[in-house]
Amino acid sequence: MMTPRRSALLRGCLASAPFVIVVVPFAVLFGVVATEAGLDLLQVLLFSVSVFAGASQFAALQLMQDQAPVVIILATSLAVNLRMLMYSVAMAPHLGQAPLGTRALMAYFLVDQSFAASQVEFEARPELPLAEKVAFFFGTVIPIAPLWFVSTMVGAMLGQAIPPDYAIDFAVPITFLAITAPMLRSIPHIVAAGVSIVVTLLLAGLPYGTGLLVAAVVAMGSGAMAEVLLERRRNHGR
Amino acid sequence: MAVDPIVYWVTVPILGLGTFLLRFSFLGLLGNRPLPAAMRRALRYTAVGILPGLIAPAVLWPPATGGETDPARLAAACVTLLVGVFARSVIGAILAGGVTLYICLWLF
Secondary structure (H helix, E strand, O other): OOOOOHHHHHHHHHHHHHHHHHHHHHHHHHHHHHHHHOHHHHHHHHHHHHHHHHHHHHHHHHHOOOOOOHHHHHHHHHOOOOOOHHHHHHHHHHOOOOHHHHHHHHHHHOOHHHHHHHHHHHOOOOOOOOHHHHHHHHHHHOOOHHHHHHHHHHHHHHHOEEEEOOOOOHHHHHHHHHHHHOOOOHHHHHHHHHHHHHHHHHHHOOOOHHHHHHHHHHHHHHHHHHHHHHHHHHHHOO | OOOOOHHHHHHHHHHHHHHHHHHHHHHHHOOOOOHHHHHHHHHHHHHHHHHHHHHHHHHHHHHHHHOOOOOOHHHHHHHHHHHHHHHHHHHHHHHHHHHHHHHHHHHH
């Protein structure tokens, strides 16, 4: 018979295992693109270990290559990661009673995949004891985190082998389009994406990356506003 | 263009720490309290508000072609978007876009 904690850990592993299909190619691609941008193996690995958030890593890398000022790189990349704040809010009722050290460790591992898998489990079984919730959470991390680091390194080594003239410059735009496209599932999301594109292009003359930051704020506001307007209209029609 | 090592060594540690603090915020420090509704609403649109703008100039005016609009890259971008929207698959969209790009580059 397995202890409840061990079985929770195992369930966590199984719940996040399907994400491996997304994590591996994404990390490899980051390794390749970062190496092509002139980073060495150590720099690429440290990037993935310290930031541990794919989309913002690609964003930071792109802006570094565009020679954007550090402040702009940081503001934009951190804005990409603002969704983590929502994850943190959602996990607090379930994991907030764990010891501080454990919470810090869980925070480090709070990525898209561990959040998505844990959120589903904790909503389905809110009565689960704290120890089992913690075990489940760490279970979701096991298939993801080591592979993220290893695949980044594999990508970095691949990148050193690929000659620079293979149109790898376009890997980042394609990746970001691919990440964003499935998110366009509601009118406010489409509005936000459209505003983001139009405003960035209109402000393309502004110094490095500042136009993007303005566009991001306007786009977020437009998305939220579209949501409110739609809701109001729906309530009106009732 | 290659990344300036100084920029790298300044940016990455701060970005790492900042990202950790975002993750740690409520789980570690602020505890069990809800976000204001307006903030929650705006946060829903962070990714979708930033990523398209980040790449829009590179799609229309790729630095690799000296800023000249490139039919191959434009076609690849359209295919990626369409596959992503309709198949809802990130990896499928990346593959479709990549294949389109190389076919077009080879054709033209």
